[in-house]
Amino acid sequence: MEDFEPNIIGFLCNWCSYAGADLAGTSRIQYSHNVKVIRVMCSGRVNPMFVINALQQGADGVLIGGCHPGDCHYQHGNYLARRRISVMKKLLEFMGINPERVKMAWVSAAEGRKFADVVDEVTEEIRKLGPNTKIRRKNEW
Amino acid sequence: MVDQKKLVEVAKETLARKDVKYIIGYKKGSYGFQTSAAFAYTPKDVEEFIFTPLCNKNLAKYPLKEEKLPLKRGEEEDKRKIGIVVKGCDSRAIVQIIQENGMKREEVVLIGIPCPGVIDQKEIEKRFPNQSEITEIDEINDEYVFTVEGKEHKIPKQELLAEVCKTCGYPNPVLYDVMIGEEVEVNPKAEYEGIKKLEEATLENRWEYWEKQFQRCIRCYACREACPLCYCSTCMADLLEPQWIRRSVNLSENTAWNIMRAYHLAGRCVGCGACENACPMDIPLMELNKKLGEEVKEMFEYTPGLDIDAKPLLGSFNPDDPEEFIK
Numbered sequence: 001m002e003d004f005e006p007n008i009i010g011f012l013c014n015w016c017s018y019a020g021a022d023l024a025g026t027s028r029i030q031y032s033h034n035v036k037v038i039r040v041m042c043s044g045r046v047n048p049m050f051v052i053n054a055l056q057q058g059a060d061g062v063l064i065g066g067c068h069p070g071d072c073h074y075q076h077g078n079y080l081a082r083r084r085i086s087v088m089k090k091l092l093e094f095m096g097i098n099p100e101r102v103k104m105a106w107v108s109a110a111e112g113r114k115f116a117d118v119v120d121e122v123t124e125e126i127r128k129l130g131p132n133t134k135i136r137r138k139n140e141w
Numbered sequence: 142m143v144d145q146k147k148l149v150e151v152a153k154e155t156l157a158r159k160d161v162k163y164i165i166g167y168k169k170g171s172y173g174f175q176t177s178a179a180f181a182y183t184p185k186d187v188e189e190f191i192f193t194p195l196c197n198k199n200l201a202k203y204p205l206k207e208e209k210l211p212l213k214r215g216e217e218e219d220k221r222k223i224g225i226v227v228k229g230c231d232s233r234a235i236v237q238i239i240q241e242n243g244m245k246r247e248e249v250v251l252i253g254i255p256c257p258g259v260i261d262q263k264e265i266e267k268r269f270p271n272q273s274e275i276t277e278i279d280e281i282n283d284e285y286v287f288t289v290e291g292k293e294h295k296i297p298k299q300e301l302l303a304e305v306c307k308t309c310g311y312p313n314p315v316l317y318d319v320m321i322g323e324e325v326e327v328n329p330k331a332e333y334e335g336i337k338k339l340e341e342a343t344l345e346n347r348w349e350y351w352e353k354q355f356q357r358c359i360r361c362y363a364c365r366e367a368c369p370l371c372y373c374s375t376c377m378a379d380l381l382e383p384q385w386i387r388r389s390v391n392l393s394e395n396t397a398w399n400i401m402r403a404y405h406l407a408g409r410c411v412g413c414g415a416c417e418n419a420c421p422m423d424i425p426l427m428e429l430n431k432k433l434g435e436e437v438k439e440m441f442e443y444t445p446g447l448d449i450d451a452k453p454l455l456g457s458f459n460p461d462d463p464e465e466f467i468k
Contacts, residue, residue, distance in 0.1 A: 048404055049377070049385050052397050069460060079458035083441070086463060087407045087455070090436040091400060094339065094429065096348025105468040118468050134348055137393045 006060040006126040010035040010119075011050065013043045015073040016108045017065025023112030031116035032123040035063055043067070043104075044077025048088040051102055056137045061101045061126035063119070068106045078106070097134050100125060143192045143254050147321050148226070152187045155224045155250055155319065164224035164252070165203050166190040173272045174265050178203060192226070194278050194285060197259040197303065199415040200225050201234035201369035204244060223249050228256035230305075230413035232314035233446030234369035237409055240449050243372055253317030255325040258298070258306035260285065262418055265301055305414035305427055308333050315447055333431040340432075351396075357422045358395040360388075364402060364426055367419035370409050377401065403429040408437045408454030411446040 012018040018039050024031065040046060043066030051062045064085060066078040082104070089099040105118045152164050168179035168189040176195045181187045204223045212218060227235065232251060239246050257280060269289050278287040283298045299307075308331070313324045339347055362378065365371040377385045378398060386397045403426070410430040417427045437443055440463055443454050
């Protein structure tokens with residue numbers, strides 16, 4: 001398990017988290033390389049099925065980054081995302097899929113340091129959970 | 142029990158109204174313990190209407206599934222209303238559909254029936270597997286009385302009552318135009334069987350349970366077709382571009398489908414049990430729906446299908462929603 005490198009998909013909102021990641025890069029902050037970032041225009045754009053599809057296609061965890069409450073570029077997209085993801089996590093938990101594989105974070109464009117910390121933290125937590133085997137798609141032919 | 146004569150009488154009166162096109166109700170099925178939906182256009186059709194403890198189908202979906210042929214030149218759209226016979230759960234489904242702008246309140250006339258609970262069709266078919274004749278069931282003093290192969294059976298109500306009806310908090314229609322008979326008392330069981338056992342189990346055991354269930358799923362989508370709230374004209378599961386879930390039947394895709402189905406009913410499911418009743422593989426789908434319903438009620442204090450002016454749960458928000466899980 002020690003050399004297991006988790007595969008994490010990050011859905012980052014264009015206006016805050018993605019800019020935060022950018023800032024972390026331009027500030028030359030060192031952080032884990034496990035998160036593969038997909039830029040979305042808003043965390044409210046993240047259909048909960050994106051999360052399921054990511055887990056199916058081999059991700060060990062999913063990170064969703066949005067603006068802080070009240071700061072959404074589209075007024076309230078992050079509030080909607082928060083509701084959706086909290087319901088999805090409850091469903092996953094009831095089905096026996098570890099809800100901790102789905103992470104959410106509020107990162108603003110000025111928080112490059114926080115972004116690096118969040119990624120490190122999430123990577124460590126997913127590393128502890130081990131590889132995702134439960135709903136992963138298998139190529140059986 | 143509901144007075145059959147009164148039902149026919151009220152249905153006839155409703156059908157006689159100029160602004161009513163037809164009435165959807167229940168009639169005898171073609172065999173065994175089945176009942177089917179009846180579409181009454183004439184007073185003679187209405188004579189067939191029944192309401193027995195076997196009427197477990199949800200009729201709320203039929204107005205949405207009506208085929209609308211293109212109009213001929215000069216022809217005008219038939220804007221008359223559709224009458225529906227509704228139990229508690231059907232009326233809640235209609236409220237939910239109206240709330241989501243799936244239909245308008247003035248498009249339907251609702252004949253409400255206070256529902257004493259319906260029979261778990263799977264259970265009764267398991268007990269009498271060879272019954273092919275049409276069977277009529279009477280409810281007398283908390284017992285179901287019916288004849289199978291010349292022998293009269295009396296079975297206590299609680300043995301055959303569907304699990305969803307035991308926990309039903311709204312047996313009386315919440316929205317109706319005419320009500321038949323007296324309102325029934327509400328006395329629901331607090332716990333839905335099966336959920337508690339799963340809640341106490343560990344994550345691994347829960348997955349073991351659901352893995353076994355989902356492995357059996359044949360993806361016939363009967364649950365979707367039966368559900369009064371799965372009325373999207375194109376379902377995400379049928380789309381090829383983008384293809385949300387693959388069509389192959391294997392554990393991964395079956396799980397994804399079942400997650401999708403349950404999730405789309407979060408904060409919308411009215412708990413009629415139509416999905417589970419329709420499932421040919423006996424997957425306990427209502428456990429997922431009920432559990433999500435409970436969670437939604439706990440987190441957001443929201444119960445679906447009660448108020449036509451309420452906002453849909455996942456389309457609205459409250460700044461104070463729980464967010465402990467967010468970093």
